[in-house]
Amino acid sequence: MKAVVFQGAEEPLEVQEVDRPDCQEHGVVVETEACGICRSDWHAWQGDWDWIGLMPTEGLVFGHEPVGRVVEVGSGVERFSEGDLVTNPFNLSDGTCPYCRAGRANICEKSVPMGFVPFQQGAFAEEYPVRNAEQNLVTVPESVDPAEVAGLGCRFATAFHGIVHRVDVTAGDWVAVHGCGGVGLSAVHVASALGANVIAVDVIPDKLELARELGAVETVDPESVQDVSQAVKGFTEMSRGVDVSVDALGIAETVRNSVDSLAPGGQHLQIGMTTSEEGGEVSIPVDTMVTEEREFYGSYGMPPHEYDEIFKMMDGGKIDPGKIVTETCSLEDVPDVMDRLGEYDTMGIPVCTEF
Structure with a gap:
């Protein structure tokens, strides 16, 4: 079968013939119908994230935002059958650890990141x-x-889990989203669906326009203001700051801007992962966070049981993840799209739909 194969950090990705995957006793094999092309794939391709133990090896097949139909079922699987239309979180859990049993399978002790390790294509x-x-x-x-x-x-799930389950967003709250890539736009859309007043922050006008279409009531272009956090605060009552601020980029500057945008008692949500420039560590104003009781939260994927919440909100017309999908392509085009991600030359979520 055809697949996009990793040749080494920053080396051109190649479409090659590879062996069909084996079906484990408690697993399934799925025929791919769509797969999002995520900035996380780009990070891994560039050799980022060795500081958290992710070091892709030659021959790896990326891709962790899939939807498809089951074509083979292991003997230990009872709940799924051939022909079922399915998806899955990127961080695959085993269901037995204390976090899985507590409903937090996204931080499973034995989590396997799909498409980032050689034993999980x-x-x-x-x-x-x-x-x-x-x-x-x-x-x-x-x-x-x-x-x-x-x-x-990955992207919509991480934003949804973070906005709905990690921080406290209610109708009328002010929420800032720093960075309007796929995960940032997802955060804008979800927070708006909950009734928040969303302020979108990005340097690309087209992304800010799309953020408005997804529910943002105000926008900030960092290149047009002297102080991003003060510009964000200016939209809020008495310029106190926002109730929740989201960093969706993982760049030191945007993390700091997000934390500085908060009102006293506000919550910062980190959904962007860092690049090699930050190496996993960013300086934040700790004393201010202490004296104003600001809070710092992370969001990493989403446990499987929360997917039903998304589907119910979709069915009720409250959210529409499809609005964030701005480009579709074939498997042969994936290397080119991945390359453009490095130039920030994509909008929303690009999706591969032809295999």
Whole structure:
């Protein structure tokens, strides 16, 4: 079968013929119908994240935002059958650790990141395997276009989990989102659906316009203001600051701007991962966070049981992840799209739909 294969850090990705994945006893094999092309794939391709133990090896197949139909079922799987339309989180869990049992499978002690390690192939391929299917597979409603939910494995899921379950966003709150890539736009859309007044921050006008279409009520272009955090605060009552601020880039400057945008008692949500320039560490104003009781939260993927919440909100017309999908392509085009991610030359979530 065809797949996009990693040749080494920063080396050109190649579409090659590879072996079809084996089906484990408690796993399934899925025929890919759509897979989001995520900035996390780009980070791994560039050799980032060795500081958290992710070091892709030659021959790896990326792709961790998949939707597809089950074509083979392991003997230990009862809940899924051939032909089922499914998706799964990128961080595959085993279902047995204390965090899994507490409903926090996204931080499973034995989590396996799909498409980032050689023993769990990703979905930039005609077929892909899913381990521990009873734990990780999620049934997708047949009424849903696979391309519309291809971001649910990572970007939309991480934003949804963070906005809905990690911080406290209620109707009327002020929420700032720093960075309007795929995950940032997802955060804008979800926070707006909850009734928040969203301020979108980005240097690219087209991304700010898309943020408005997804619910942002105000926008800030950092290149047009002297102080981003003060510009954000200026939209809020008495310029106190926002209730929740989200960094969706992982750049030192945007993390700091996000924390500085908060009102006393506000919550910072980190959903952007750092690049090699930050190396996983960013300076923040600790004393101010203490004296104003600001809080710092992280969001990493989403546990499988929360997918039903997304589908219910989609069915009720409150959210539409498909609005963030701005580009579709074939498997052969994936290397080019990945290259453009490095130039920030993509909008929203690009999705591969032809395999």
